[in-house]
Amino acid sequence: MRGDVHIHVEPKHEKKCMETLERAGFKYSVLQEDIQRGIDTEWQSISRHAGSRDYTQTYLDLNGIDDFLSTLEAEVPQRLERFNLGGTTAEGRQIWAVKVSTDLNGSGKKAVWIECGTHAREFITISTCLETANNVTCKIIWWFGVVAQKATAMLDLYDYYIVPVHNPDGYDYAYWVSRLWRKNRRQNNGICLGVDLNRNWNANFGGSGSSGQSCSDTYRGNSALSEPETAALNAAIQTTNNVAFISIHSYSQYILLPWGYQSSKPSDYNTLLRIARSAEAELESYYNTAYLVGTPPDILYVASGGAYDHMKLNNGIKYSFTYELRPGSGSSWGFELRKTRLLLQLKRHLPRFGNLQKRSMQMITPQAESRKIKKDKMTRTTER
Numbered sequence: 001m002r003g004d005v006h007i008h009v010e011p012k013h014e015k016k017c018m019e020t021l022e023r024a025g026f027k028y029s030v031l032q033e034d035i036q037r038g039i040d041t042e043w044q045s046i047s048r049h050a051g052s053r054d055y056t057q058t059y060l061d062l063n064g065i066d067d068f069l070s071t072l073e074a075e076v077p078q079r080l081e082r083f084n085l086g087g088t089t090a091e092g093r094q095i096w097a098v099k100v101s102t103d104l105n106g107s108g109k110k111a112v113w114i115e116c117g118t119h120a121r122e123f124i125t126i127s128t129c130l131e132t133a134n135n136v137t138c139k140i141i142w143w144f145g146v147v148a149q150k151a152t153a154m155l156d157l158y159d160y161y162i163v164p165v166h167n168p169d170g171y172d173y174a175y176w177v178s179r180l181w182r183k184n185r186r187q188n189n190g191i192c193l194g195v196d197l198n199r200n201w202n203a204n205f206g207g208s209g210s211s212g213q214s215c216s217d218t219y220r221g222n223s224a225l226s227e228p229e230t231a232a233l234n235a236a237i238q239t240t241n242n243v244a245f246i247s248i249h250s251y252s253q254y255i256l257l258p259w260g261y262q263s264s265k266p267s268d269y270n271t272l273l274r275i276a277r278s279a280e281a282e283l284e285s286y287y288n289t290a291y292l293v294g295t296p297p298d299i300l301y302v303a304s305g306g307a308y309d310h311m312k313l314n315n316g317i318k319y320s321f322t323y324e325l326r327p328g329s330g331s332s333w334g335f336e337l338r339k340t341r342l343l344l345q346l347k348r349h350l351p352r353f354g355n356l357q358k359r360s361m362q363m364i365t366p367q368a369e370s371r372k373i374k375k376d377k378m379t380r381t382t383e384r
Helices: 011-023 035-048 062-075 123-136 148-157 168-176 228-237 269-287 307-314 339-363
Strands: 080-084 096-100 111-115 159-163 242-252 254-256 292-294 319-328
Touching: 062 080, 062 096, 062 123, 062 168, 096 123, 111 123, 123 159, 123 168, 123 242, 123 319, 148 159, 159 228, 228 307, 242 307, 254 269, 269 292, 269 319, 307 319
Parallel strands: 111 159, 111 242, 242 319, 254 292
Antiparallel strands: 080 096, 096 159, 254 319
């Protein structure tokens, strides 16, 4: 394992944990003295915005997300349609997605899939997908002057399929009951609930970085694609002509490339690396916010059964990436991104996220792939 490790410690175990780390020679720092206080503060903000459908001000519950997407579909029916990926979750919910296109009846363009909300506690990813859908439909003009023509240019190239909440059961539980819940809500033989959907894909399923213990946060499930969420998304993706798959997670500010399940690289790794470095350079040039680029084994750890590995291995999607959004790994607020930071993420980074999607997609063309891309440093930095 590389990089930082974050550990949640109960107050009664704090002294013993620190003594153990010190004896082992590890350096450590306390990022947050009271995690529950941060969760309570976030919930107070959510409660003040109860009934709101403004995802830039608060995290929406499932009803709020449904209302927002229904309203967006009604306002731009010529450009966006909502659809169910198919089937239902363990708790009977549908998994909604949107298609954004200049020709909803079948343009024949290649597809870009963007998936959010796989891990229940990563609330900011869901807001990110909502903002992406909002922007790419040309419903709004971005505050710093990037007008609707940019979104139109993106749609001239590709159709976009956006899955805001891939794990609705887990998100509902994290929202109302247990804020740091990660998995879905599968019943596992009456012991511990939930499967980690990002370990359930057919990419060295059962390998390193996943667990066979049902109580683990990285429990992979009984078999690859055993979960209704992964099976539905996989089936839907197989019906479209795909060029790219982007899986959005949080947090730590990474752009992750295949492979996650092994240390060796795919044959086209240098092409993927050029695209990712170009995207990172654009983010850093505007807001001095650095994202570390590389494969999980190189900068984090081996992780088998991941979505973007599966998409490249089994569905032939050449350009598969994972984004780990703000904050940086040294942040004290982690998954509980506060309202001021939520606004910063959406209003400053998401417009650029749209631009870097377009830039990355342009780089896929043979002409662009032959360009000389400036080599960026790979050193780890945090937000400055």
